[in-house]
Amino acid sequence: HSGPLVFPGLPSTHCTCNPGFISGSKKMFFTFPLEICKDIDECKPPISIYYGLNAECQNIEGSFYCRCVPGYELLSGDARFNNSSENTCHRTTSSKPAKGHTELQQIVNTFKSLLTNQTLWGTGGKQEVASTASSILQNVESKVLEAALRAPGQKIQKVQNSTVAVETRVVSDNCSEERKVFRLHSQMNSVDIHCKDVIQGRPPGPSAVAFISYTSLGNILNATFFEEADEKNPLYLNSQVVSAAVAPRRTASLSQSVTLTFQHLKMNPSSKKTFCVYWKVTEEGGHWSRDGCLLAHVNQSHTICNSTHLSSFAVLMAFTSQEDDPTLHVITCVGLAVSLLCLVLAVLTFLLCRAIQNTSTSLHLQLSLCLLLAHLLFLTAIDRTQPKVLCAVVAGALHYLYLASFTWMLLEGLFLFLTARNLAVVNYASVNKLMKWLRFPVGYGVPAVIVAVSAASRPHLYGTPARCWLRLDQGFIWGFLGPVCCIFSIVNLVFFVSVLWLLKKKLSSLNREVSTIQNTRMLTLKATAQLFILGCTWCLGVLQVGPADRVMAYLFTIVNSLQGFFIFLVYCLLSQQVRNQYRKWFSDVTKSKSKSEIHTLSSKTGPDLKLSEKVGVSPGELVDR
Structure with a gap:
């Protein structure tokens, strides 16, 4: 061995190299008896010890030290030092610069x-x-x-x-x-x-x-x-x-x-x-x-x-491209297809279910429409890079639709916060009036302004050679990530904490009526769901760095492509009013089908019934025969 070995006590059958050495297999613990421990050169990449100005690194077996370059010396007079914080190298000939x-x-x-x-x-x-x-x-x-x-x-x-x-x-x-x-x-x-x-x-x-x-x-x-x-x-x-x-x-x-x-x-x-x-x-x-x-x-x-x-x-x-992974492509297509189906069902529910027609449902509707159009455009046109002008238009449309989705998410959080604040007071009229005045100018106007400014300043950065999306160079992607990070911090960190705090405060000060407790539980559920749907899924995209980038890419693709499913689950399937409406629709359809079958059966068996009256045979016996 070019470097000595240390035999740790537990387990006794394993070996490791001394500090300053590394095994030829790069493993910390090994059992192969002919393994060689090599000296680590701390002065060369990838370590490259930084020693400060007017100094240089000197490697020795199992370690290293720093020394001043010729013409310089340490204030202490020593010949070497260990790190940049000890660097006092100064010129030996004169205190003034030459x-x-x-x-x-x-x-x-x-x-x-x-x-x-x-x-x-x-x-x-x-x-x-x-x-x-x-x-x-x-x-x-x-x-x-x-x-x-x-x-x-x-x-x-x-x-x-x-x-x-x-x-x-x-x-x-x-x-x-x-x-x-x-x-x-x-x-x-x-x-x-x-x-x-x-x-x-x-x-x-x-x-x-x-x-x-x-x-x-x-x-x-x-x-x-x-x-x-x-x-x-x-x-x-x-x-x-x-x-x-x-x-x-x-x-x-x-x-x-x-x-x-x-x-x-x-x-x-x-x-x-x-x-x-x-x-x-x-x-x-x-x-x-x-x-x-x-x-x-x-x-x-x-x-x-x-x-x-x-x-x-x-x-x-x-630039690193994870979009070449065929598994990610399949997951994206399947997830978005499920989301599109769920979003269509959610939009139909919000439009046709009269029992839930209110300001909150209107916000859910606009959010679902934006995500529906964005997912549909993503599935059908994200890879259509030719012609370039059309690709740039697709990238701009996706930029707008996803920003609009986040803006409606912001309005969702604002409405949830105002509702929780006014839970104990019959003051919903002012909340509804404010939201009716804000929702469309903010929901569709703000993203339009952002996209217009981005397109006017650097239109050539819409559309990449591989995808119809924003380019990463020159920081242009922050035209999307900037607003997203702001909305996430407001919705998920401010509104969510505020909603939970207000709900706890209101619940402790109110009489514990069943309706109040149910409203509180529903608002808490929506706040928690909003934390997951409206922000956490997109955070996984920002975390696609370092050794875990591949894992984060899969999590981001799976969770984010199922946003439509989560929206349908939280705002439709978990709503008591919506489930009651679904039962009513199903019952109406069943009754209508039953009446249709009876009408068809009576029309077919009418002459036989008249014949049975003449011959004295009961209708039941006729059917059995």
Whole structure:
């Protein structure tokens, strides 16, 4: 074993690796006698211990430590420390920043103002943005390398602000160590470059290498600049944009590949497509390209790429699509079909059952109609992505209908709250008057305004390559999720708690009449059902992240596709008045059918009855015969 083993007391037949080591099978406990415990390199991804500025991580067998880079030392004088909170690395030569360090900081601050200039990036077209970005990237590299070469005494320099982070290293010797590789860090990203590719044949004078990370440049040079963009598999930038360059010879070719390690902006991506790309400068401006960039490894937190040349780099990933699961598709279709049937029955009940005709039933009716139309449109047109204009219209209609459903849910919660508040007072007229005035302007007007603003601002984001729904990029999906989260918090957290508190208060202050207790129980049941139907089902969709995303996807699909069934169950089948009406309708149908059968039988047996009177045979005997 490359690392020692510990034999825990319970059970005695299992083994585990010492801290700082991991088994070859990745298991914490194992029984295989030839299992090997390997050292964990805490300085490399996916762990990548953060040690702070002017310091670096040093791995040792079974552990690690941090130390200051050359030219810096700890205030305590110690040679090493354990974590970033103990980092007191300061320059050894002087308490004031060196001239080169100050110059490098000024360069970084100058380009910060350019990168954060909204006017510069917001007024031009795509080609102009690409040209401006290419120019800035090249200028930053040149200025940073020139500053590093003007201060050869400072072997390593690190500066950063909120937008740009830079690390430079100056090489003055002739790469005395064979196979010497430099690792430069910047904002949790790193590059490994061979020393011989920095000095490039030992030119006269020192050589320098620079590694630069841009915090916000990825929002400008996004995935739309990728030359191989595929509408069926939309991509997004999941790393910072970084640049690696050497001087004084600005060569792009290398004798050995450089290794770039990126920390993901969005952790735990389950995308099956990951691309290592570089910024290729062209006459038209530039775009992301994969030429010479190879994917070496990807996990939940980092991506490692190899490149045969130096440039600016990033990582592109495909959006995760769980809709390709055929089981989810079947569950959706079956669940929505059941919901459509139940919603049709619920709508007919609300329209025809006179015993329950009131403001509450009107709200149930509008909610059911919106969900009915939304589910029907979803089943028939969600996959109709061609033509694009029709797909955008379908996406807009679904956006409106689902928002309208949530708005009617909000009105349901408001009415329930007002009803509970006025339970002890005969004041239902004011509640009904308020709801009659509010319901249609709010129920259909508010979602219309939201959809109109969204469509007017970014109409091209309606419809995705795979589905007629809202695109996820540029935060456009919040045109739906924002109102949904607000309504959920109001309805489910405010109204629900308020209703239960009011019901408890009213019940304790009233005489315990049977009717009051029944009303209280019914309102409590509706409040609890509303908590489940109107919010909890949609929360499962928001929780589709992390390791449990697949489980949450199935729960969301099953429960949410059966909303129509839940509405029919709560507001129809569990209502005493509705059940009585169903019995009455069934009884009427049975009587009508019975009368029809008797009429048919009498018409068929009429002549036989007359004959029986003549021959003295009873009707019963005639029927028996």
